[in-house]
Amino acid sequence: DTGVSQNPRHKITKRGQNVTFRCDPISEHNxxxxxxxxxxxxxxxxxxxxxxxQLEKSRLLSDRFSAERPKGSFxxxxxxxxxxxDSAMYLCASSTQSGPYYNEQFFGPGTRLTVL
Amino acid sequence: xxxxxxxxxxMSVQEAETVTLSCTYDTSESDYYLFWYKQxxxxxxxxxxRQEAYKQQNATENRFxxxxxxAAKSFSLKISDSQLGDAAMYFCAYRGYGGSQGNLIFGKGTxxxxxx
Numbered sequence: 397d398t399g400v401s402q403n404p405r406h407k408i409t410k411r412g413q414n415v416t417f418r419c420d421p422i423s424e425h426n427x428x429x430x431x432x433x434x435x436x437x438x439x440x441x442x443x444x445x446x447x448x449x450q451l452e453k454s455r456l457l458s459d460r461f462s463a464e465r466p467k468g469s470f471x472x473x474x475x476x477x478x479x480x481x482d483s484a485m486y487l488c489a490s491s492t493q494s495g496p497y498y499n500e501q502f503f504g505p506g507t508r509l510t511v512l
Numbered sequence: 513x514x515x516x517x518x519x520x521x522x523m524s525v526q527e528a529e530t531v532t533l534s535c536t537y538d539t540s541e542s543d544y545y546l547f548w549y550k551q552x553x554x555x556x557x558x559x560x561x562r563q564e565a566y567k568q569q570n571a572t573e574n575r576f577x578x579x580x581x582x583a584a585k586s587f588s589l590k591i592s593d594s595q596l597g598d599a600a601m602y603f604c605a606y607r608g609y610g611g612s613q614g615n616l617i618f619g620k621g622t623x624x625x626x627x628x
Contacts, residue, residue, distance in 0.1 A: 399556075427614060429614065429615060429616075437621075438516075438518075438603050438605075438618030439603070439616070440618070441617070452614060487557070499545075499607075500559060503549075503556050503558070504556060505555070505556045506556065
């Protein structure tokens with residue numbers, strides 16, 4: 397399968413714990429995006445990378461959130477000191493700036509986080 | 513700031529019939545992209561159709577077509593010959609046109625049910 401993959405698919409944690417999610421984009425895609433989707437809402441943008449550079453961060457991305465994309469390949473999203481309000485689906489998407497799918501974002505299956 | 517509004521939380525259609533999902537948006541930009549995404553239950557989001565704002569012709573992809581009214585800032589999705597597999601959440605999304613415009617702005621979604 398050459399699509400976007402995310403791990404883990406589900407994560408249950410206790411309030412105050414740290415969690416880390418991983419996203420592996422489609423191999424030739426240079427852009428990678430993180431979104432958060434809460435129940436009954438559309439996805440909300442968190443941040444995106446072009447290669448290894450983090451180009452934009454949403455105001456939703458508090459100091460407890462950090463994202464990295466070392467070497468411009470996979471990306472990790474870490475949430476420190478989790479709160480119940482962090483419970484959501486975390487979606488990753490990737491895109492390329494060439495070819496017939498120029499700038500089309502392909503989404504992964506998401507990581508569902510539950511904070512108890 | 514750009515916003516996307518989907519005023520129909522739920523819609524229902526009989527199999528083989530036609531249904532139209534509504535979307536309005538607000539932007540001060542003249543060039544941008546609009547999208548409809550489909551998110552089946554417990555499955556990843558996929559792109560249904562896209563429209564470039566500079567194109568006057570409405571986009572069509574098989575049974576899916578849009579009615580793009582730029583002056584009215586309206587972007588509706590028509591699904592013809594509805595099939596059971598069309599049942600899903602449908603999200604309308606906006607993206608700016610410039611090279612640095614990465615993120616998608618989503619509406620809250622419309623849940624489409626298809627009755628056999």
